[in-house]
Amino acid sequence: MAVDHSRTPPAVPGLPLLGNALRMMGDVQGFLVDAYRRMGPVYRVRALNQTFVIMAGERANRFLIEHGEDVFTSEESFGGLNRQFHMRVHVLNGRPHRHLRRQLATGLSRDLLAARWDEVMGSTERAFGSWVGERALPVVDRFQRLAADQLSVAFTGASSAARFETLRWAFELVLDVTIAGKWPRVVLRRPAYRRARAEILAFARDALEHRARNPHSGPADLLDQALTAVDENGHPYPPEVRAGMALQGYFAGINTVAYLYSFMLYALLRNPEVLARVRSEVDAAGPLTFAGLRHLPALHGLVLETLRVYPPAPGSARTAAKAFEFEGFRIDRGRRVLVATSVPHQLPEHFPAPERFDIDRDFAAARRAAVYAPFSVGGHTCLGAGMTEVLAVATMATLVRRLTAALPRPDQPLRITATPGPNPGKGFTVAVTARRA
Template sequence: MLGNALRMMGDVQQFFVDTYREMGPAYRVRALNQAFVILAGERANRFLLEHGDEVFSSEESFGGLNREFGMRVHVLRGRPHRHLRKVLAGGLSRDLLAARWDEVVAETERTFDEWRGEKALPVVDSFQRLAAAQLSIALTGASSAGRFETLRKAFELVLDVTIAGKWPSATLKWPAYRRARAEILDFARAALEERQAFPRTEGRRDLLDQALDAVDENGEPYPMEVRAGMALQGYFAGINTLAYLYSFMLHALLRNPEVAARVTAEADEAPLTFERLRAMPAAQGLTLETLRVYPPAPGSARTVVEDFDFEGYRIEQGRRVLVATSVPHQLPEHFPDPGRFDIGRDFATARKASVYAPFSVGSHTCLGAGMTEVLSVATMAMLLRRLTITPAHPDRPLRITATPGPNPGKRFQVRVGGR
């Protein structure tokens, strides 16, 4: 009845690694009412990169995001998908963060000052609020602070229902959820309407500007629900992916004091300008190694649209497939001594070889990956310059939970002091 559900509810990345070593590059798993074929290893990543657009669709796995919040980019294929990704990329770029750097720094430092004196700060919750505020400033200039709880609950429920399969689809008909969904869509439409009424006359075009002006691959304006989905894209990613990365980075610093000392010394060297972020190898290594050990997307869920062969197995049309793209992260042939936290690894070469894939590989790679990496370097540097962090419960082991994405859970708490 449960199948592999209990093992997959915790550290799903470790589950994929263990089962790959036991079963090989292709095997079946079952969790409650869902059955998947798992493809894992270097060749699985290469297959997704080279043939994913031909044999896979993401409609079944990510269609809920499109139906509920107009996030069409997750379900398109081919030319329409490439076009919409290009449109969105302009509103999720590192250059936009650079243009609003001073405002993002001010908000981040203000938040950190509020944390001082906390004896049991809930790390994941606190970083979720910070990430949402940072991306509000950088991407749209429209604050989501007043709707944070609504955004978080609704987005996480959609992920749990449509991707994780944790709850039945009827859950999305609950009146409380429908009210939250309506409030979120109203927020996105209002932000777009305000920008249209009061267009920006200077500064870099942001995500709202991109959404207002966007046309599809045939030159036709996108409908309002798609524009609203574009405006929400940054908030959706920030509440989860970015906050979970911050949380794991902090955990890594607490467990590896020598790394913390190196990153702190580097952060203290000079004023933390946006230009300096590129010249901070220790902080960059902290981000990239954390993504290796605790990838935000351990696997990419797809549905087979055309029969294909992989490693001697026939995978048939209609099968649900999960390509465990981060399994190579824990294989010694790609990352020597993978159990060691090493911020000096050659991530660039591993990324080119498609064995370093914290944000998946291929045409559906996370659009916000670049901004996520830059923001995480900056945020940890600012935190170390401003605060001292110690575990609130030193003897409590980290307990990773798998939904709505791999994260350290509510039990991860810290004591916060000033420097």
């Protein structure tokens, strides 16, 4: 059948002026799946003044893996992170991108968690101890604070807790402006933001200077990698790029990790049979060690199933660097594209009974088929994905061993918000008590 090269993707019906904004401001993953079922594997959505082409389904994931480097650029979507905080890895392509990813990956490895296990778990235990007795604990906020502490200790050897408020506010504002388009770019010119940005960049430079003066004997972490990093031609990266590398360890992964923790806790409380399995497994495990994490299959299943149902990255935002065709439709150069990599998570042909929360699914086969993609697929897959999964196992093991939590209204469905990434929102609270053996 001949392809009509003039065909443009169909538009999802929406409201005047708002378009599809209201639906996309909530459960964006649910919206993308519903639209895929109604419209097919490629369609257009509009949210206020922004229009995106959505590519979804197994073939879209394969397309991103096989052709992403050739047809897409990340500059429009992620250029703000680079312009504001010099996180260059998000906008590079080809050899320069692969080279910088390799250097960052060494400084974000799970080996660092093993080397700093006692410090990371110590901060986790202290945080959970401070939660006891709270009747309406704000889950997302507390997990963000915990994740910031865990990641900064693991990746840099020092906590960033003292600057948490500044880091979170500035980072989320940049994401809302440059990626989500929630606010106009002019807000990044306001004095309060400019002061916060200057403080954050100075903090990164000071951390690097302190490490240069005070080397340590442990495995090389992200600060060490930033100090010695060279580009693909062997030339030292400029100081601002080194600062951007350091910041990856202080707050780049805070939201991804914190939102995963939050959804995991909700999944446990809504699925008591899963909670019973996980708690029994943890209780039988004895002292929690880094090596022992591999022997907690129910907890690993909980992490992976939570990522299936509540993926931290429902899609990969890109811009078409040149015109191309997908599934019989033409996507023009300059078009904003979202490859909805997690749509297959909710399709029964890939995950039988996708509405069921099942920690015993075969995620290895789904990964190989590129239909399980909570952290995207292809060359821009999240650098910290492996660390996130391991840290989630350790954190939830500690939580179910130390604490008992309860939903204030168990039958009330979770209200998901889309920005700066899919999360349960500020209204998600639990009551916390210390667990008694």
